[in-house]
Amino acid sequence: MKNIQGMKNDFPIFRHHPDLTYLDSAATALKPETVIDAVSGYYETLSTNVGRGLYPLAEETTARMEGTREKTARFIGADTEEVIFTHGTTESMNLLASVLADRVKRDDNIVVTAMEHHSNFLPWERLARERGAELRVIPLSADGSIDMEILRNHVGSETSIFAFPAVSNVLGTINPVAAFVREAKRLNPGILTIVDAAQAAGHVAIDVREWDCDFLAFSGHKMFGPTGVGILYGKRGILETLPPYQVGGGMVLDVYPNPPAAGRACASIYKDIPHRFEAGTPDIAAIIGFGAAIDFIGGIGGSAIREHEIGITRYALDRLRSSFGADITIYGPEKAEDRGGLVSFTLSGVHPHDLAQVLGEKNIAIRAGEHCAAPLHRALDIPATARVSFSVYTEEGDVDRLIDGMRDARKIFNI
Template structure:
């Protein structure tokens, strides 16, 4: 990776800010920003509606983007549904699967889930009087699979699991969980891949899940656009989520037939401008290579951990090693509130997140209410880590002066 060239592709980084909040959202390369600008200035028109040339041009770009995304995760074109974000994608799943849940059926999730992959299933269980069950974690945040046979049973109808933690960065062994769950033929498997798809190669066919959701804004793309992938045979038999324009085939006064996939699940005018820009973000990632991105991040993670573990005034949450882990580190400075730490870092133009990170059950399991989180991506540097560590030492000097 030519890091200097990469950093020059991101206008935001020219402000000399140190951006360590990539698990929340990432910065955008010029190619994505310029594409959005180009569309609005030169060939904006609605998709799937007009026969005039700019409408057909933008429709082609929209569908080309879908093709790029499908190829990126080794999926079929018809299986890629554009949604607002991963949260909407998971809620879509909970809605279309609700008819398959009866009283006393089981929904299994893990204690390490982001709220977006917890609350929809919690609320579905409440509505349907189903039993919600949790896979626990060890003290370092890694999944505890010792009693899996007691948690996933013949009564389990849905397994919803996150691929990587937004607090610890752990890449969970979801392949093992999915393989075990496949012993039961009537189970739907939903994967939250928001934290994994931007950093590692994800192959939906190898995973053998039924649904997988992720967002563009966490992988150099714009906000307001995400992906729900699902197996074609399931989408064909499951009901639509929303009703309206473009998701129909024929409408009579008392009966409607629905469009073919994937349009059956895309009612109304889609966010096609950002969907197209997302395709250009995928191009950018492919040009660098997802394996090269992960290798760079692993070097950053190793360097960050080595330095932060030498700070006796810092308490880490999660593993102390780099095994099966993304470059996400959650910590607290002893005797300092996380918001105060984040505020001082902001004063030094270092941007991190503080709070519960939309994963309160996991934080409580790790014996914390709030933490500071530093999360790095392909454009971050060792020099930035040095400045970050020095800023933490300055905070220590204030506290213990």
């Protein structure tokens, strides 16, 4: 395992909060100095709009944004034109549900899994309802995985959309994306496959060509980037057939007043992909900062990050199990290798919310609740879980402080 040590020095927040043990990276990753500098650098030295200006500063801003698009494309193995900037995974999914609406016919079905984040559940639940289609939810196996046989029982010739996560934000389950896509297309060659990669990006390698998914979405802020920027990848051949999402500035070539000129079917001519899907001024600073985040990940190396996260996850699993034995219930796959860098659990006698409160008073940041995954908690038949999640700056000492804090919490509740 490549040793990633001293990474905390790259993250200014630890200079302001030296005692912080941050175990909530699945909610949002902390920001390295290079990303913060890229954001403030844009406002200090460029501060111009993209795509329109003909003067050097505006041209430089456009070049930086389009440069980030190229970096993003390389990061996921796509073509540059297949990368659409949104404001986050949630907007990416809502955009898709909007432009794909016509593809869903009455009596079709849309398939999702029981491990969805609400952002990859609610857009499909609403679309199914609006189109008179059926929403099918694939249940999970006892170990928090999806059985291929169960998948086959849900996906069929009437399935227009199959949406699922690459990595579960609660269970940590890493789904075999390529195998799911292959099987779904075997069952229905016309199916559209949509991958929620919010918990995968920056943690496990993404290759949209190898995965062969039709769409994929993730957020910048979960992979060291700023908030306010998300990515939607779509296969070129499908994107080119889709209508715009929002209309307005930046996505149109020419606009004619009504009625359309003789012989014109449409009053306006939209731009080609990807700009057709990017109406309005984007969050330029966030996009430029996101480019710096991709560079940051590249500087460490994706496989080194993954190995570090497996190592720290294994350490956390071992310590949680050995410290609390039968008093702790850990959800999701047993082995660290089969998980993203996160562990969700319940501790007998201490509600997750109370645990988070006690730990919070000790500067140990964990997440407690449903983690925007109510259907999953219904399936597990528990009201809430506590979740710890890791990143490059997480050290074994952070896990040790967590264990000590959990022991203190049990003392408060007399256990």
